[in-house]
Amino acid sequence: MLDDRKLAVLRAIIEDYVSTTEPVGSKSLVDRHNLDVSPATIRNDMAVLEEQGYIAQPHTSAGRVPTDKGYRLFVDRLSGVKPLSAAERRAIETFLAGAYDLDDVVTRTVRLLAQLTRQVAVVQYPSLRSSSVRHIELVPIAPGRLLLVLITDTGRVEQRAVELTQNIDDESIAHLRAVLNACLDGRQLADAAGVVADLPARIAPADRPGAAAVLSVLLTILVERHEEKVVFGGAANLAARDFSKGLQDVLEALEEQVVLMRLLGESGDTVQLTVKIGAENPVAGLHDASVVSTGYGAGDQVLAKLAVLGPTRMDYAGTMGAVRAVARYVGQILAES
Amino acid sequence: MLDDRKLAVLRAIIEDYVSTTEPVGSKSLVDRHNLDVSPATIRNDMAVLEEQGYIAQPHTSAGRVPTDKGYRLFVDRLSGVKPLSAAERRAIETFLAGAYDLDDVVTRTVRLLAQLTRQVAVVQYPSLRSSSVRHIELVPIAPGRLLLVLITDTGRVEQRAVELTQNIDDESIAHLRAVLNACLDGRQLADAAGVVADLPARIAPADRPGAAAVLSVLLTILVERHEEKVVFGGAANLAARDFSKGLQDVLEALEEQVVLMRLLGESGDTVQLTVKIGAENPVAGLHDASVVSTGYGAGDQVLAKLAVLGPTRMDYAGTMGAVRAVARYVGQILAES
DNA sequence: CCTGGCACTCACTAATCCCGAGTGCCAATT
């Protein structure tokens, strides 16, 4: 029903439209790509493609424009993933290697992706879920106030202030710290949360009230879904390409953490690339946008996701290449540190 | 040279222009504000104001528009700072009180300011400069790799990975940790940096090579100007108001840390409000924008700055009110924690 | 199944027109 030539025509239409932003007609198609048939033939093919919903015309007597369905087919069957050039790969490597911090890794990744694709990049912080407790530190910072610091084996540090109703002396703090580390060190965060409940028994009765405050805060950190932190960058690229209509909608959507989470949530928990096109996106206001996302992490384990967002009319092959490459490198960096 | 009525006219022009975005003419001025004179009189006044450079006309036979100089005069002499409503103040308070983290405070402040003013908010992280060392922690996270964690008395936590060329055993680490804390605890960061140089002498010769790596990283943290971290939010508000022309320029500028720093740098090191109007801004591409900035911190001490950026045609009184109020509340929060 | 031919459509641009808000200036008034 869709023979090879029709597919070729669809591909050609998409390529031209992506690069010119203008509806493409049968004539220009024929001579830009070397299809060895006449425009009239192409017109027939186009009529079929339109009937099937792969392309559409903005007005009668204008060229054709790909539909979401057209892009979908293109991504699924016609387009590969374009590998990055050696220069680009080197750039990624050196840029990411300079990071000294988890924060820094994430920030740099966003910039990198945005720059590479000239679109909007979205990156989620690596999840704490599967990391384990390396060390817990308690530091008095004011009377009746402690700072609880949790260090994980992935090098991530979580901090939280603890308000005490009554003062605890240094000795008790030391004791509490010792107990915490003895019992929780090396445990997965999820497991650790379970163990916390048993701890009061191991603490001197006199200290229990104070300890309770600390433990409850600790529990918050352990349980909290910290993977909910998401950052984005490259908004300026939106303005450059004319996202004419819904620029404001898109910007608004991007500033909502919840929306970003939902976008990334669409991507499966794998290192596979996922592409959501136009109306496939869960978020209204992003119906003119496509999102290329993937999981990343150390090795096979998916710790978080990242994505690139752009107009449906985007260079899918290139974007997918960049997303995949960056995800891999970031994974590598995370595995090392 | 500028009598009271002329000033009143200028004020009226600015008010009308800010609210309508359209050049304002003598007729509409007279009946919207109750100036008890005829349009012709106003026209004479406007001619004078124009001659002096406070207003301009986009084309012959159009109404007048304020110039940067006009806004300047308005801000300096005609406009007060509009206090927030009780509801707004309550909103600020509750919203900021929920923060549990320095990161969180900053993030929330940005959102708050952006929402309150419907413009772009820029907030700098509080400086570490004047805080002091509370605790230093060394945690092995992999062979040949340590995590160095610095906790300050303001509750801020800095972390950095340390690469070791050779392994250090746990005992040496404990020793090093003890030395670090003994010598640096309680010191201002700046002082601490000086002390670090003396530390090798206090460390067992065998451990010195490993310690050197740790110390050099520590020095970086102490010296680094961490106040250079700046975040912004509310970009969607830019698109809403028609920043017609240079939206892309503005977005690009906002995504450059350096630019943000320069913007904030213009503000003096005080809790005074600073207003930069149009071309007064140091950054090209922001010549259609105005920036209202101020320092904030615990008490009188200025730890960092924050700002709101919008079109020159902004509601200065309201924006200034919001900036001042938010800065105060944030200061309060910081002082408490 | 492909192709050339042909009539038709319609978005977009340029040219033109028209209106009215707004101006500057001047002479008369207070």
Place this chain on the structure above:
DNA sequence: AATTGGCACTCGGGATTAGTGAGTGCCAGG
């Protein structure tokens, strides 16, 4: 000297019109 009403003039912007050309659909013949 300041204010005012009157008046001619300007000119941006919306509305209208006309022209152009890329593009289409369809058909009859190869």
